[in-house]
Amino acid sequence: MSLTGICQVCETARADHTCRTCGRQACPEHWNDAVGACSPCARGLDGGGGTDPDNSTDHRR
Numbered sequence: 402m403s404l405t406g407i408c409q410v411c412e413t414a415r416a417d418h419t420c421r422t423c424g425r426q427a428c429p430e431h432w433n434d435a436v437g438a439c440s441p442c443a444r445g446l447d448g449g450g451g452t453d454p455d456n457s458t459d460h461r462r
């Protein structure tokens with residue numbers, strides 16, 4: 402049985418998903434549901450996209 406772990410991206414929030422690409426656990430904040438992977442992987446899978454449509458929390462100016 403898999404117990405809920407800690408998000409291995411921020412290491413603070415409780416992980417709700419397990420990334421199939423890298424196998425690490427990710428909290429909802431670091432989970433890209435559109436891609437079905439954690440945000441680090443989602444960025445890589447997305448390829449040469451400069452913008453993150455899902456990641457609106459990280460607002461850069």
Ligand SMILES: [Zn+2]
Pocket residue numbers: 408409410411412413414427428429430431
């Ligand atoms: Zn997280």
Ligand SMILES: [Zn+2]
Pocket residue numbers: 420421422423424425438439440441442443
């Ligand atoms: Zn991943």
